[in-house]
Amino acid sequence: MKLSNALSNTKNDILLNPNAGTFSYVLHRLTGLALAGYIFAHIIVLSAVLSGPESFTQRLALVQTGIFHYLEIGLIAVIFIHMLNGLRITVADFANLTRLHKTLLWLSILIFCAIMAVTFYVFLF
């Protein structure tokens, strides 16, 4: 199958199957790719330590102020979306709880909301 066809199929599949499984699948993919990219960014940021503690502290100060401070909330959201969904499908596969996948999804959403509440509290107040 040509890549363009495959990509357009993916797009159509998302549009034609508007259900919980599709949304969590798409989110899982997107957050996964974002996090894979973030690992590299993170290592590059931290690599400032190689030029000494001062430059490390400076670099970290830079990425913790202004817009970056708020982006970090987003980062935590992305991490937990990927993590909770990953745990959910692992549990479904390993324990054969496929019939409960929606219940598990609601459970994940609940945990996610709790974590985000804490995050907002910590970051904004």
Add this chain to the structure above:
Amino acid sequence: MTTFNVFRYDPAIDKCPKMETFDVKNERGMTVLEGLFYILENLDPTLCFRSSCRAAICGSCAMHINGQYRLACRTQIEHLKSDTVTVRPIAHSEIIKDLVVDMTNFFANLEKIKPYIINEGPFPEREFLQSEGERKGLDHLIDCILCGCCYGACPSAGTDEDYLGPHALMKTLRFINDPRDKGGKERLAFVSSENGVFRCHTVFNCQEVCPKDLDPSSAIARLKMKAVWNTLKNLVS
């Protein structure tokens, strides 16, 4: 009156598909399939769709109806709770005409898993004796009518036509679970390959759309675990 938005495409004439609108006189209890026949018989005899048993057992009339893959014969218009019925063909297969798609690949994938009992005998003089427990292991796995809803809804099937698909994987478990079948190892190896169970990303769309309310997701999950233990065992020994 119900408005039908029907996907129309004749590859020989049309450059690209279009949606065509028909007004269908809706009687109580009318199904989407009957609606399509109403169009064929009264409004446009060139409309194409497959149908046979009209009792949700042959699997001919699977299509995408109002946001989900369903069997047209089993879907009553009033249950859709909408003034419009939008009908599209099953995805991931080449469109032959209108709602009729080429299911060659769907069946080719099924044939790849050797969908028959692998057992060259000797056979007992009468039937095989099978305990109730052994027979229970086949429950639901054998009920698949091969309509193609799950295949159309599966995003993995959309990106790679070599992915076996939920239908073929569920059939595999049916044979692995059958004590009459002697091909268990071979089957497990086959579904552990790149195009097999591990291409499944646990999206649950197959379970969501199955018109017979089967659970291919569960079959795939069970196959995954079997495949993992089998591989680990082979690596250790």
Add this chain to the structure above:
Amino acid sequence: MENNTSTAEKADIPQEKTIAPTLNWFTQRITGVFLAGFLFAHVVVLHFLKNGEINFDRVFQRIHNSPLWFAFYLAFIIMGIYHGLNGVWSVIIDYNPSESARKGLLALLWFFGIAAAIMGLFVLNGLIFTQINPKL
């Protein structure tokens, strides 16, 4: 026309070919579960418990002299990079690239993975064994 042939034909897929997909999937799940634990601890420790600016001292004080934290981050780096790139690989093969594209992409992932791992180890090393901070 083939009739009454033995169907106990040899397996179409040799055993070796099944190992990579199976292990890729399995290790992805296992590392995923571990990473979930690590990341949770990491986020809680760095952001939730003691909020405020993260600087060298704070990180250094925690990791220096603690073999446990060292092991924690060592595993974190390796598993994180593996999990991330393995995930990217599974997205790539979903789109069924040609044999040559597949080889190239795989090499690229290995290259980035190893580079990132080395870099990560240097950073970890830097965070622990940089010259002793005079303030301590």
Add this chain to the structure above:
Amino acid sequence: MLKHDVLIIGGGLAGLRAAIEAAKNNVDVAIVSKIHPVRSHSGAAQGGINAALANNENSKDDTPEKHAYDTTKGSDFLADQDAVELMTSLAPETIFETDHWGCPYSRTANGKIAQRPFGGAGYPRTCYAADKTGLYLLHTLWEQTVKHHIKVYEEWMVVDLIVQDKVCYGVMAIELRTNQLQPIAAKAVIFATGGAGRVYGRTSNALTSTGFGMALPYIAGVPLKDMEFIQFHPTAIIGKHILMTEGCRGEGGYLVNNKGERFMKNYVSEKIMELAPRDIVARSIQTEINEGRGIGGQQFVHLDIRHLGEQKIMERLPGIRDICMDFLGVDPIKEPIPILPAQHYTMGGVAANKNCETEVEGFYAAGECACVSVHGANRLGGNSLLETIVFGKIAGKYAGEYVKGIDLNTEHSSYKNFTNKMNGFMNRLYESTGNEDPYRIKKDLNDCLDENVGIFRTEEKMKKAVETVKQLKERYRKIRKVKKTSSFNQDVVWILELEGNLLAAETIAAGALARKESRGSHSRTDYAKRNDAEWMKHTLAYYTKEGPRLEYSPVAVTKFQPEERKY
């Protein structure tokens, strides 16, 4: 030119079984089917398949001979007893074979194939796999054809049978995908195209069971036998006419009228009740309705299986429950099912002997489209699946052997003649100047047969039916123009099949009108008694342009002398 040794038309149970058997002879076998084999209507069969396996505690002394007796009695002694005996004696081994191929039959406590009681049978003899026996059998046989790499022409529609001087040379077929018409040459052709249920409007049959497969040999000179015997299944859900298996009653379900009374006790003995043969139960239900004891404005009666309990229903009748929930919104665990009789089976069909051979050399027929005459005037539940696999096997065997001594000459004049003839026919369709709507004709035909050749028949109504069908045939000649398309022209398919509908209907109506007695499913109010002296004979309908020419042939009687049919 495409050519094969044995060409099988129809991918249902009989066709698949014939293909598997013919392939054993090391000959080139192919199946032509207008739908994919797993879409065949055999898959809709629910209840089970009869064989004297004696697996049930209550059937310890069951034998194929007793099975043959029940079948013959059920047929109201019109069945050919030699064929019946052949079928019942081959039944056990044929079923064991499907078990070896993996058919997932339900099991008894000691691991054998489970059997349930069915109408008209002296013992619990019907082997079942929940209530989807047909589906599982169909998939099992299809799997075998995959295993044997049998070629399937999928979505090819056979539009004519090439017969010249009483020898069959193959078929003309349209590949629906490309709309191409071409001959397929074959040394032997087996028709396994199923029934003609869609002649009626109120039918449990698939939309594809149009009788076209009976009409083609009929035009080619093979007579249709016993077409007037149409089985009405007692229990089909109202509105959609989808079948509720006889297994519902086999498992212990009740039939109840508006007084809440199990009315079957008024028609048969207390011992049999709901498990009388289908013709009797269907007539009883119709009588209840006619005499004002129906429910819901005298439209239906109730099939009540609530007392079986949820566990038994979910285990043995899950498909029934699904159908009720999907199509009626009724949960049979909690509510009774509204049912009425609907056309279900054509006992008649292409006249074939017990080797499935016909009057045309090299042409065989098996399954519902054939009339080997094992069902006579009324088929017992569970015997149709048995007929398909037993006579499918026999047809495959004899056809496979027959082709060994035959040379296939693809230069034979018949191919050219028939191609020209069929092309001419198609062009007339594409260039027609008429204005008759084919779907209107179909509707009128359905209404006519529902009304006039139903469960209870009278001289007057059947005369009307014969007349109406004649008029409809006239109208069919003036059909509107068909739009030519490059692929999958469904309109053409329906229009061609309408001709099959009409021809099947004319043999049904004519045969029924001529038969002045009541026998099995053919029940006349003006001749209410069976008349063995004059009418214990098969009807043979030969095609003529004006309408069917009826002849009669004797019934083969071996062990069982006709007696009064009492249950």
